[in-house]
Amino acid sequence: MQEINLSISGMTGIESSQRIEHAIAVLDGVEHASVNLSEGMAKVSFRKPASAGRVIKAVRDEGFTTGNSKIRISVKRMRCASCVRTVEETLLNTPGVKSASINLATAIANVEYSPEAVNFFGLKLALEANGYEVEMATDSSKSGQDVQVSEQEIEYRTLMRKFWFAAIISIPVMVFSYPDFIPGLRDWMPMGSMNRRVIWGLLGLLALPVMLWSGSQFYSGMWSALKHRTANMHTLIASGITAAWLYSAVAVLFPQWFPEQALAEAFWDVATVVVALVVLGMALEVKAKGRTSEAIKKLIGLQAKTARVNRNGTEIDIPVEEVVTGDMVIVRPGEKIPVDGVLIKGTSSVDESMITGESMPVEKHENDAVIGATINKTGSFTFRATTVGKDSALANIIRMVQDAQGSKAPIQKIVDLVAAYFVPAVLILGVLAFIVWYNIGPEPRVVYATIVLVTTLIIACPCALGLATPTSLTAGVGKGAEYGVLIRSGDALQTAQKLTAVVLDKTGTITKGAPELTETIPVSGFDEREMLLLAASLEKGSEHPLGEAIIGGAENLGLVLVEATNFSAIPGHGVSGNVSGRAVLLGNAKLLESRGIDSGDLSGKWAELASDGKTPMFVAVDGVAAGLIAVADTIKEDSIVAINTLRDMGLSVIMLTGDNQRTADAIAKQVNVNRVLAEVLPEDKAHAINKLQLEGHVVAMVGDGINDAPALAQADVGLAIGTGTDVAIEASDITLISGSLSGVVAAIQISRATMRNVHQNLFGAFIYNTLGIPVAMGILYPFFGLLLSPLIAAAAMAFSSVTVVSNANRLRYFKPKGVTK
Amino acid sequence: MSPDRIFVTVTGLLLIAFIFWFFWMKKTKGSKAKTTVYGYQEAMILVKGGYTPDVILVRRGTPVRLSFLREETAACSEMVLLPDFNKSAQLPTGEIVSVEFVPNESGEFEFTCQMGMLRGKLVVED
Numbered sequence: 001m002q003e004i005n006l007s008i009s010g011m012t013g014i015e016s017s018q019r020i021e022h023a024i025a026v027l028d029g030v031e032h033a034s035v036n037l038s039e040g041m042a043k044v045s046f047r048k049p050a051s052a053g054r055v056i057k058a059v060r061d062e063g064f065t066t067g068n069s070k071i072r073i074s075v076k077r078m079r080c081a082s083c084v085r086t087v088e089e090t091l092l093n094t095p096g097v098k099s100a101s102i103n104l105a106t107a108i109a110n111v112e113y114s115p116e117a118v119n120f121f122g123l124k125l126a127l128e129a130n131g132y133e134v135e136m137a138t139d140s141s142k143s144g145q146d147v148q149v150s151e152q153e154i155e156y157r158t159l160m161r162k163f164w165f166a167a168i169i170s171i172p173v174m175v176f177s178y179p180d181f182i183p184g185l186r187d188w189m190p191m192g193s194m195n196r197r198v199i200w201g202l203l204g205l206l207a208l209p210v211m212l213w214s215g216s217q218f219y220s221g222m223w224s225a226l227k228h229r230t231a232n233m234h235t236l237i238a239s240g241i242t243a244a245w246l247y248s249a250v251a252v253l254f255p256q257w258f259p260e261q262a263l264a265e266a267f268w269d270v271a272t273v274v275v276a277l278v279v280l281g282m283a284l285e286v287k288a289k290g291r292t293s294e295a296i297k298k299l300i301g302l303q304a305k306t307a308r309v310n311r312n313g314t315e316i317d318i319p320v321e322e323v324v325t326g327d328m329v330i331v332r333p334g335e336k337i338p339v340d341g342v343l344i345k346g347t348s349s350v351d352e353s354m355i356t357g358e359s360m361p362v363e364k365h366e367n368d369a370v371i372g373a374t375i376n377k378t379g380s381f382t383f384r385a386t387t388v389g390k391d392s393a394l395a396n397i398i399r400m401v402q403d404a405q406g407s408k409a410p411i412q413k414i415v416d417l418v419a420a421y422f423v424p425a426v427l428i429l430g431v432l433a434f435i436v437w438y439n440i441g442p443e444p445r446v447v448y449a450t451i452v453l454v455t456t457l458i459i460a461c462p463c464a465l466g467l468a469t470p471t472s473l474t475a476g477v478g479k480g481a482e483y484g485v486l487i488r489s490g491d492a493l494q495t496a497q498k499l500t501a502v503v504l505d506k507t508g509t510i511t512k513g514a515p516e517l518t519e520t521i522p523v524s525g526f527d528e529r530e531m532l533l534l535a536a537s538l539e540k541g542s543e544h545p546l547g548e549a550i551i552g553g554a555e556n557l558g559l560v561l562v563e564a565t566n567f568s569a570i571p572g573h574g575v576s577g578n579v580s581g582r583a584v585l586l587g588n589a590k591l592l593e594s595r596g597i598d599s600g601d602l603s604g605k606w607a608e609l610a611s612d613g614k615t616p617m618f619v620a621v622d623g624v625a626a627g628l629i630a631v632a633d634t635i636k637e638d639s640i641v642a643i644n645t646l647r648d649m650g651l652s653v654i655m656l657t658g659d660n661q662r663t664a665d666a667i668a669k670q671v672n673v674n675r676v677l678a679e680v681l682p683e684d685k686a687h688a689i690n691k692l693q694l695e696g697h698v699v700a701m702v703g704d705g706i707n708d709a710p711a712l713a714q715a716d717v718g719l720a721i722g723t724g725t726d727v728a729i730e731a732s733d734i735t736l737i738s739g740s741l742s743g744v745v746a747a748i749q750i751s752r753a754t755m756r757n758v759h760q761n762l763f764g765a766f767i768y769n770t771l772g773i774p775v776a777m778g779i780l781y782p783f784f785g786l787l788l789s790p791l792i793a794a795a796a797m798a799f800s801s802v803t804v805v806s807n808a809n810r811l812r813y814f815k816p817k818g819v820t821k
Numbered sequence: 822m823s824p825d826r827i828f829v830t831v832t833g834l835l836l837i838a839f840i841f842w843f844f845w846m847k848k849t850k851g852s853k854a855k856t857t858v859y860g861y862q863e864a865m866i867l868v869k870g871g872y873t874p875d876v877i878l879v880r881r882g883t884p885v886r887l888s889f890l891r892e893e894t895a896a897c898s899e900m901v902l903l904p905d906f907n908k909s910a911q912l913p914t915g916e917i918v919s920v921e922f923v924p925n926e927s928g929e930f931e932f933t934c935q936m937g938m939l940r941g942k943l944v945v946e947d
Binding site (some may be wrong): 101110152154155158217220221223224225227228229230231232233282285286289402403405406407408412415416419420421423424427428431432434435438439449462463465466467470489 | 822826829830833834836837840841843844845847869870871872873875893894895896897900902904907908909910911916917931933935936937938939940
């Protein structure tokens with residue numbers, strides 16, 4: 001007899017669960033099948049001829065999907081393309097494997113499988129039987145980003161090798177190209193001598209491997225672009241160095257074609273030095289680009305590798321990929337919580353700073369949600385896994401950050417337009433410059449014309465333009481993730497820096513969203529603790545949120561509540577009952593009046609508390625007024641600081657609430673907002689935002705994403721306050737994971753810094769090209785006799801793109817002001 | 822004007838005309854996405870110096886799956902963006918990466934690399 005738990009997705013209602021149950025139950029060999037709709041799980045016990053695979057198939061045939069696990073295994077000894085096929089087929093023939101794809105370059109197999117039918121060891125056995133070595137999933141399962149990192153590293157090393165080769169060859173080429181400046185050489189190989197021709201001929205041969213190996217990517221890049229009838233940076237460099245080399249070859253082989261032999265100069269050095277410099281620039285760029293996406297690497301590194309789960313009564317360690325929904329996971333102090341779930345047994349405090357940006361550890365009790373990749377600090381606990389793999393909070397965050405980093409800021413549209421025409425335009429300009437210099441330039445015309453052509457082709461740098469926005473965006477969005485701010489798109493980032501007004505929803509945004517006990521005021525002669533104990537004990541019978549606030553307040557003071565008798569709730573008045581043999585009343589003035597109790601001078605206090613936006617209640621004991629208890633939705637600790645920082649940033653801060661004007665004003669005074677929009681019905685929130693927009697404001701709305709969805713959508717930038725696992729809030733442009741208003745401050749400051757960076761980059765890149773290209777074409781020559789050397793052009797081109805990327809990297813050190821992390 | 826000047830000028834102008842025609846006057850016929858049994862319109866795109874094919878024809882309203890295979894290591898093409906569908910994907914060399922979405926509006930939508938140097942077009946027809 002075997003038993004499996006299968007997670008099923010796509011069930012919409014009771015009829016679909018019944019359909020699945022039936023489909024499984026009719027299988028030959030199935031003893032028992034039960035489907036739990038709310039958990040999305042099927043529990044099946046069966047014996048042969050039924051198998052896990054058949055059960056899964058039955059479920060799929062009904063049109064539902066079963067949870068799959070994904071794993072990356074590194075397969076050794078896979079050397080050829082045909083091996084790839086064998087490995088792929090072996091995996092696909094293993095029962096339970098849904099899909100398998102192999103990357104020969106990285107020797108990694110991506111396998112999607114149903115964890116109920118097969119696990120890593122099963123896959124390993126299958127492959128080993130075919131003679132392949134397979135590595136343990138936990139250490140070999142490289143995430144996509146890891147692969148990308150090593151790819152970047154390989155790219156960097158290859159480019160550096162190419163650079164050193166080109167640089168070393170460039171030294172003799174440089175020396176012998178300018179013998180006239182070197183005393184000994186000048187006499188040994190004078191212009192026109194045989195020595196010089198032979199040496200120069202050899203230099204030309206020496207330059208070839210530099211161009212063809214160190215510069216191979218220019219030629220292959222140009223060729224594959226040409227096949228698409230497009231052109232890129234490679235096209236420019238390849239044609240530039242080829243022109244220089246061809247000209248030099250003609251000058252050395254056929255000096256008689258030149259009007260004067262003295263003019264038949266070779267410049268092999270251009271070919272080699274340009275290759276060296278541009279390749280160096282590319283290498284540095286690869287390195288620097290890797291750093292811009294550091295934030296996401298950190299996020300991916302957070303993922304736990306193993307989980308300790310309870311399977312059939314024993315605790316076993318399994319790769320995190322094999323954890324399925326419903327698993328009971330055990331976490332000890334100091335360990336990483338492997339997946340998202342709900343705490344079932346135990347208590348602990350958990351450091352969630354890596355996900356929420358919130359530095360204080362969070363207390364966790366039964367039924368609290370825990371987030372995967374956070375760190376358990378103090379106690380051991382068991383939790384039930386609720387989301388695993390690609391649905392987990394961390395995976396969602398990573399995907400959102402990646403999508404945002406890949407998205408385009410609207411400003412990029414101009415760049416795209418330029419990029420489409422840039423390279424062919426430069427080619428045309430180069431040819432034009434050649435024609436002009438050849439026709440009206442000074443002698444030796446052909447030399448000048450060639451130099452100008454080569455310089456123009458080489459100085460133009462489409463890369464700097466192309467890199468300007470995306471690198472800053474990547475760094476900026478990554479920076480946001482560090483502070484628990486998920487910026488969803490480049491569009492949101494660009495709009496966030498133009499904001500003039502920030503609208504804050506009161507409940508749950510400025511305040512905690514749950515009432516808390518704020519005041520206990522006994523009449524003289526009555527003990528404060530006793531009054532609170534009586535009131536709280538009475539409230540134990542009620543399930544009113546205000547009651548919970550009072551109970552919570554009493555428990556925080558260490559009071560031990562007692563059982564109340566004769567409890568009754570009087571609608572519109574309050575509650576009454578007996579506690580420890582005393583008759584206790586808790587409610588409003590009407591309640592006291594109806595019992596004929598005089599509230600005395602408490603009424604004045606009552607009005608005072610009410611005007612502060614609190615909810616005061618009278619307490620009466622044995623027919624006498626005993627005092628007042630007030631509860632209120634309290635302001636989050638950091639709201640005041642955050643609002644002041646927003647105002648310092650020149651933003652108009654507006655509070656939006658459904659509360660009456662008096663309560664709203666009371667809160668507004670405490671938190672120091674510019675304006676209050678009170679008594680706004682939930683359905684009118686979007687309208688209120690629209691009105692602000694009509695006043696000319698660029699408005700950000702901060703709300704909870706569910707009730708405020710229309711307002712978030714109406715605002716220019718919608719910021720949703722998320723709570724822990726719930727990060728994929730659709731209506732928002734920016735999600736604040738921690739729930740603190742300091743996230744709003746961080747989001748706006750980061751967007752401002754990022755857009756400033758983008759503008760610097762774009763400005764730099766545009767200016768560089770619009771000045772560099774005309775200068776290279778020789779526009780300064782008629783006035784100042786100034787002409788750019790192709791070598792300087794190459795250096796400028798190589799370092800313009802490095803500069804752009806380095807500038808974007810500065811964002812990594814950006815720290816929002818007034819935000820602690 | 823000396824003969825060599827005339828020669829250089831004429832050749833140069835012809836070259837410019839050629840560059841203009843070669844890069845800007847190209848018209849590619851789109852390649853139609855195949856519809857699979859699962860109802861997806863699928864197209865395989867090779868990423869190597871450009872996108873092959875670079876014009877993909879799809880029908881409106883049916884899910885589209887574009888599978889990219891990058892066969893180069895140049896950093897330029899390591900990411901593909903479909904800004905109109907708010908999609909993007911990292912393309913590790915040698916690995917097939919699929920991007921899925923539903924085109925709900927007809928029209929022409931570009932997909933590009935992050936720097937906008939490589940370009941392709943998705944034509945959504947009614």
